Amino acid sequence: TMPDLTRLDLLRNACFVGGKWIAADTGEVIEVTNPATGETISTVPRMGADEAARAIAAAEAAGTNWAARTGKERAAILRRWYELMRDNRADLGAILTAEQGKPWEEAKGEIDYAASFIEWFGEEAKRVYGETIPGHQRDKRLIVFKQPVGVCAAITPWNFPAAMITRKAGAALAAGCTMVIKPASLTPLTALALCVLAEEAGVPPGVLNCVTGSAATIGGELTSNPTVRKVSFTGSTEIGKELIKQCADTVKRTSMELGGNAPFIVFDDADLDAAVEGAIASKYRNAGQTCVCANRLFVQDAVHDAFVEKLTARVATLKVAQGFEEGAQIGPLIDMAAVEKVETLVLDAVSQGATLVIGGARHGKGASFFQPTIVSGVTPAMLIFHEEIFGPVAPIIRFKDENEVFAMSNDTPFGLAAYFYGRDIGRVYRTAEALDFGIIGANTGLISTEVAPFGGMKESGHGREGSSHGIEDYLEIKYLCLSIA
Ligand code: ADP
Numbered sequence: 001t002m003p004d005l006t007r008l009d010l011l012r013n014a015c016f017v018g019g020k021w022i023a024a025d026t027g028e029v030i031e032v033t034n035p036a037t038g039e040t041i042s043t044v045p046r047m048g049a050d051e052a053a054r055a056i057a058a059a060e061a062a063g064t065n066w067a068a069r070t071g072k073e074r075a076a077i078l079r080r081w082y083e084l085m086r087d088n089r090a091d092l093g094a095i096l097t098a099e100q101g102k103p104w105e106e107a108k109g110e111i112d113y114a115a116s117f118i119e120w121f122g123e124e125a126k127r128v129y130g131e132t133i134p135g136h137q138r139d140k141r142l143i144v145f146k147q148p149v150g151v152c153a154a155i156t157p158w159n160f161p162a163a164m165i166t167r168k169a170g171a172a173l174a175a176g177c178t179m180v181i182k183p184a185s186l187t188p189l190t191a192l193a194l195c196v197l198a199e200e201a202g203v204p205p206g207v208l209n210c211v212t213g214s215a216a217t218i219g220g221e222l223t224s225n226p227t228v229r230k231v232s233f234t235g236s237t238e239i240g241k242e243l244i245k246q247c248a249d250t251v252k253r254t255s256m257e258l259g260g261n262a263p264f265i266v267f268d269d270a271d272l273d274a275a276v277e278g279a280i281a282s283k284y285r286n287a288g289q290t291c292v293c294a295n296r297l298f299v300q301d302a303v304h305d306a307f308v309e310k311l312t313a314r315v316a317t318l319k320v321a322q323g324f325e326e327g328a329q330i331g332p333l334i335d336m337a338a339v340e341k342v343e344t345l346v347l348d349a350v351s352q353g354a355t356l357v358i359g360g361a362r363h364g365k366g367a368s369f370f371q372p373t374i375v376s377g378v379t380p381a382m383l384i385f386h387e388e389i390f391g392p393v394a395p396i397i398r399f400k401d402e403n404e405v406f407a408m409s410n411d412t413p414f415g416l417a418a419y420f421y422g423r424d425i426g427r428v429y430r431t432a433e434a435l436d437f438g439i440i441g442a443n444t445g446l447i448s449t450e451v452a453p454f455g456g457m458k459e460s461g462h463g464r465e466g467s468s469h470g471i472e473d474y475l476e477i478k479y480l481c482l483s484i485a
Contacts (some may be wrong), residue, residue, distance in 0.1 A: 001034075001037075001039075001096055002041070002095075002097075002098045003186070003322065003323065003324065004032075004095055005091045005092050005094060005095070006088075006090070006091055007088060008312050008449075009173065009188060009196060010091050010092065010191070010193040010196050010197075011042060011095060011193065012044075012089065012192040012193065012230070013029070013042050013043050013044055013045075014044075014045060014192075014197075014210055015044070015045050015047060015051070015055075015192070015210055015212055015300045016052060016056055016192065016195040016199070016208070016210045017051065017055045017209050017211065017238070018055070018058030018062075018205050018209065018466060019066040019199065019204070019205020019206060020205070020207045021358055022040040022051075022434050024045035024046050024047045024048070024051060024213065025047075025048075025130050026046070026048075026051060026053060026156050027467060028045070028046040028160050028213065029043035029045055029046055030043060030044055030045075030046045030185055030188075030213065032099050032186070032187075032188060032189055033099075034098050034099065034101070035099075035100070035101040035186075035331075035332045035333070035335060035368050036101050036322040036323060036331060036365075036366055036368070036369075037322070037366065037473060038296075038367065038368075040476070041098050041189065042189060044188045044189070044192065044212040044213075045211075045213060046212070046213040046214065047211045047212060047213035047214070047218060048213055048217040048218065049212055049217045049218065049221040050219060051211055051213070051215070051218075051436040052180065052182070052218045052219055052221035052222060052225075052334070053225060054209050055168075055180045055210075055211050055226050056060060056151060056153075056180055056221070056222070056227050056228055057205070058206035058209055058228070059151045059178040059180050059206055059226050059227075060150075060151050060178070060207070061206050062178050062204055062205060062206030062207045063148075063150060063151060063178045063205065065206060065208050066173075066176060066177075066178055066202065066309075067147070067148045067176035067177075070127060071125035071126040071174075071386070072125070072126055074122070074173060074174060074176065075121075075123060075126055075174070076122075077127045077202045077203055077453050078118050078121065078122030078125065078170065078173060078174060078201075079119065079122050079203035080200075080202060081118050081197055081198050081201035081203065082116075082122065082176040083117040083201075083226075083292075084114050084116040084197040084200055084201055084283045085111060085114065085115035085166075085194070085197055085344070086111075086112070086115050087305040088139055088197065089108050089111040089112060089115075090105075090108065090160065090326055091193075091320045092111045092190065092193055092194070093107035093108035093110070093111050093188050094106075094107070094145075094324075095189050095193050096110060096111065096161050096162060096187070096190045097323035097324060097331075098189070099161065099186070099187045099188075099189050099190065100115045100159070100186075100190070100334070101160060101186050101287070101323055101331040101332040101333075101334065101368075102163050102286050102287070102321050102323055102331050103321075103323045103328040103329060103331055103397040104324055104328070106285070106286065106323075107323065110160060110161075110163055111162055113163050113448065113450070114162035114167075114194075115166065115176075116165040116417045116449075116450040117163065117166040117167040117170040117171075117465075117466065118166050118169075118170045118451045119157060119450070120170065120450040120451065120466070121170035121171045121173070121470065121471060122170070122172035122174055124171075124174055124468060124470075124471045125175070125176075125471075126173035127194070127468070128146050128471065128475060129146075129205075129472075130143065130144045130146055131143075131144045132144070134400070138470070139415055139483050139484050139485040140165075140482065140483055140484075141481075141482040142476060142479065142480070142481055143479070143480040143482075143484070144479050145477075145478055145480070145483060146440070146475040146476065146477055146478070147176070147475065147478055148175045148176030148177040148428075148474060148475065148476070149175070149177050149229045149253060149411070149474050149475065149476055150177060150178075150227075150229040150230070151177070151178055151179070151180070151215075151223035151227050151228050151229055151230075151232045152168075152172045152177045152178070152179045152180075152228070152229065152231070152232060152474060153180050153181075153182070153223075153228050153230070153231045153232070154168040154169065154172075154179055154180070154181045154182070154231075154232050154233075155182045155215075155219060155222065155231065155232075155233045155234075155235065155243070156168070156181065156182050156183050156184060156185040156191070156233075156234055156235075157181070157235045157410070158184035158186040158236050158334055159286060159289045159291070159334070159390075159443050160181065160286075160290070161184065161187035161190035161191060161288055162190050162191075162194060164234045164257075164361050165183065165191055165194060166194070166235075167192075167450070167454070167465040167466055168232045168255075168465070169180075169188065169198075169208060169471065170196075171470045171471045171473065172232075172474045173203065173207060173208065174471055175471050175474035175475050176257060177230075177474050178207045178208070178209075179207070179208055179209065180205060180209045180211060180222060180228070180342075181208070181209065181210045181211070182211055182212070182213075182215070182218045182219065182222060182293075183210065184235075185213070185215060185358075186334060186335070186484060188210075188212040189314040191210050191212075192210060192212075192355070194241045195208060195210050200393055202205045208422070210333060213286055217271075218220075219243065219246075219363055219386075220246065221303050223243055223246035223247050223250075223395060224246060224249065224254070225249065225250075226250050227432070228250075228252060228371055229252060229253060230253040230254070230255070230473075230474065231243060231247050231253075231255075231441035232242050232254070232255040232257075232463070232473070233254070233255070233256055233257070233258075234257040234258075234291075235257075235258065236258065236259055237258040237259040237414070237459050237460070237461075238471055238474055238482055240256045240461060242259040243256075244256065244283070251424075253473075254276055254462070254463070255418075255455075255458075255461075255462065255463030255464055255465070255473050256293075256409050256461035256463060257454070257456065257461050257463070257465065258414075258416075258453060258456065258459060258460050258461040259291060259388045259414055259416070259459070259460060260291045260292055260293070260295065260414050260415075260416030260417055260456065260460055261295045261296065261386070261387060261393060261412040261416075261436070262282070262292060262293060262294050262295045262296070262417040262418055262419065263294075263295070263296050263298055263408075263409035263415060263418050263420075263437075264278075264279055264282060264283070264294035264295075264296065264298070264418075264419040264420070264433070264445075265298045265399075265405055265409065265418075265420035265421070265422075265431070266279075266297070266299045266300060266303060266307050266420070266422075266425055267300050267420065267421060267422030267424070267427065268300040268301070268302040268303050268422075268444075269305075269422050269423045269424055270303065270307075270421035270422050270423065271421065271423070272303060272306060272310055273310065274306055274421065274443065275307065276307070276310045276311050276314050276393065278316075278419060278421060278441070278443070278444060278445030278446075279294060279297060279311055279394065279445060280311075280314055280315070280445070281445035281446050282294040282419055282441070282446065283297075283392070283394050283447035284315070284318060284329070284330060284333075284372060284392050284394075286333055286391050287330050287332070287333055287370070287391065288389060288390060288393065289309075289333065289334065289338070289390050289391065289394040291416055291417075291460075292416060292417035292439065292447065293389070293390070294394065294396075294419060294445070295388060296378070296385060296388055296395055296408075296409075297355060297394050297395065297396045297398070298334035298396065298397050298398075298399050298408060298409065298466050299396055299397070299398060300398075300399055300400070300405075301398060301399070301400055304396075304398050306375055307373070308357060308396060309444065311374060311394070312374055312420070314371075315358055315359070315372045315374060315394075318330050318367055318372045318392075320363050320369055320371065320372065322365065323363060324364070330369075330392055331369075331370040331373055332366060332369050333368050333369070333370055333391055334364070334368070334369060335368060336367065338368070338390060338391060339362060339369075339370055339391075341369055341390070341450060342370055342389060342390070342391030342392075342393055343361075343362070343370075344383075345383055345384040345387060345431075346360050346373060346384070346393060347389075348382055348383045348384065349375050349378055349382045349383070349384045349395065350375065352379070352381060353377060353379075353455065354375045354376065354377045354378050354379075354382060354384075354449065354473050355375065355376045355377045356373070356374075356375055357375065357376050357396075358371075358372070358374050359371035359372050359373030359374065359392075359393070360373050360375070367483075370391055370393075371377060371392070371425050372392045373393040373394065374393075374394045374396065375394070375395050375396065376396040376398075377394065377396070377398075378395040378396060378397045379397070380408065380484070382395075385397070386412065388414070389413045398423035400429070402427065402431070406434040406435065409435055410434075410435065410436045413458055414456070414458060414459055414460045415436050415438060415456050415457030415459070416437060416438060416439060416455075416456035416457075416459035416461075417437055417438070417439040417440070417441070417447060417456075418435040418437035418439070419440070419441040419442075419444070419445055419447075420435075420439070420440075420441075420443075421442075422442075423443075428442055428443075436457055436458065437456070437457060437460075438443075438453075438454075438455050438456045438460065438464075439454060439456075449466070450466045450467075451466065451467055452466060452467050453465075453466060453467040453469045453470065454467075454470075475478075
């Protein structure tokens, strides 16, 4: 179970609106459970459209003053928020593990990663540069400057309860926008804890708001209320498409970070040990529940058997355990629906001729645990080739040559992350160019950092988070044509 928190006040069962901690109008609550045990940790308010509208109004009221501050003033507050997150990483990580399930070490790593976005965007707040354009007429001076978009909404998923919030809120607040967050109902406690620290850091009332509750009603208000000028969403492609449609009526800007189906290619000149480590990192992190997880492992003929053997040996060492157990590496899946989905995908593959190399079934640790699994002999006829697995299962596909693997890799509506291992410099570059994915790891399985642009192509979404590009999504470009005559 959860270790004692140093700061019990980080665990909130109220929402944060206009700088106040409030309950739902109806008094109704949602239970938050620990996916490893099914036990209830706490409750949060079940809010709806009315409370969401009030949060939007609070964000609007706070907007003028927040936007008027200098970048440096906003940066100082974000810096304090960043430091508070770092100082409280153990507590925040514990809350995160309790509600999400990932190993505590990994959860603390997520808190560091999440905090890095606040640090990064605070620094970027000072560098929102415009441009001057040589006039098209003798008496004209053309000036381009950037202004905050205004009130923004963030709808975030359960797999990264901290980082998916900070990469949106950090950029928004740095740009001078204000924000209403609707965290995933499965993992709202981390979001509320981040708000406690934001308040402590000096984020003014109304600049950051968090409402928990019904996704459809709160989401409906966030996407239809004309005051909201932008919606940033991370989650499934299915819901993302719905939100884009809902935002069309008021022509809101949207940023969409949606599903993936990442290829992980091992060429015949790869360093196989490095490729195995990369596959472990990219496939099994968070028990396979990340949108950039390797989803299809393509291995070239000549090294196929050796790679499968080495990967299997390594997978056999992974420790499946509850997140607070010492040395835990693979925690539970988020819920029973996730377990059933993974099970269905494995059964479908095996029934169509794939070979179960290791794992393949539920794990004795608890109801929602699944064994780290490898299936080989996977083909495009199988469901597992096309669906986002979101579990600790590595499907292996054998390939012969470059063009074949490029075609198979791109044979998906998704385009988020892709990975490959190989040493031939020409092929490395050809591969990076040929893969229709927004994020590419060459000879590495870990690509996420606040300093680089994260985002997808095709049905994986649009917009970029992190890097100098990340703040642009929260800025309007304004052009001033000045006559000096
Ligand atoms: P996943 O469960 O894979 O993370 P979802 O797209 O189901 O992906 O959920 C991501 C976020 O979207 C969560 O915060 C969820 O509550 C929210 N959500 C789900 N359905 C809707 C909806 N109809 N409108 C707005 N938000 C939604």
